[in-house]
Amino acid sequence: MSDRAPKTTLVVNGRARELSLDPRTTLLDALRDHLDLPGTHKGCDHGQCGACTVLIGGERVLSCLALAVMHDGDEITTVEGLAARAGAGDAPEALGALQAAFVAHDAFQCGFCTSxxxxxxxxxLAELARGDLSVVTPDDDTVRVTGDEIRERMAGNLCRCGAYPNLVAAIAEVAGQGEEGAS
Ligand code: FES
Ligand code: FES
Incomplete structure (x- = not known):
């Protein structure tokens, strides 16, 4: 891309990265092809599988459906950033609690969907902590860590290997409920 292209700054995993991008570049391609962050995967490239999910301002976004230039200045977290901020004082390569639970519960097989x-x-986890409601939250509007809540909130992330029960168990453990509580 020519140097005359408008500059876009993406704050990725806490680091500001300035890019000159074709305005048609998706956030997914900017991360993978321009910033050398291949942890975010391209599955369908059509907003259907969830493999490209990243966090922007803490909210999940399908990066294959987002144009990078629309996120100028935004704080973006990719799977590489989850490892890096495993906890204060942890080494950058330390696993986060979710990552460790995924390993412990065999929550992946090929790993393509895992990031x-x-x-x-x-x-x-942030939604549950805030008490955000979902369509399966009971009528008393009390959000509990149940299998239904986890399955509903993870419904946009497909796993071709079918590791769904293990994913639910891993997430439930970190959310503060054992597998039983999330069944
Ligand atoms: S690659 Fe974005 S939803 Fe499938
Ligand atoms: S672990 Fe293979 S697609 Fe999910």
């Missing part, structure tokens, strides 16, 4: 699942699950 998107981890980003979505990170946002899910």
């Amino acid at each position: 998107g699942q981890l980003c979505s699950a990170t946002a899910l």
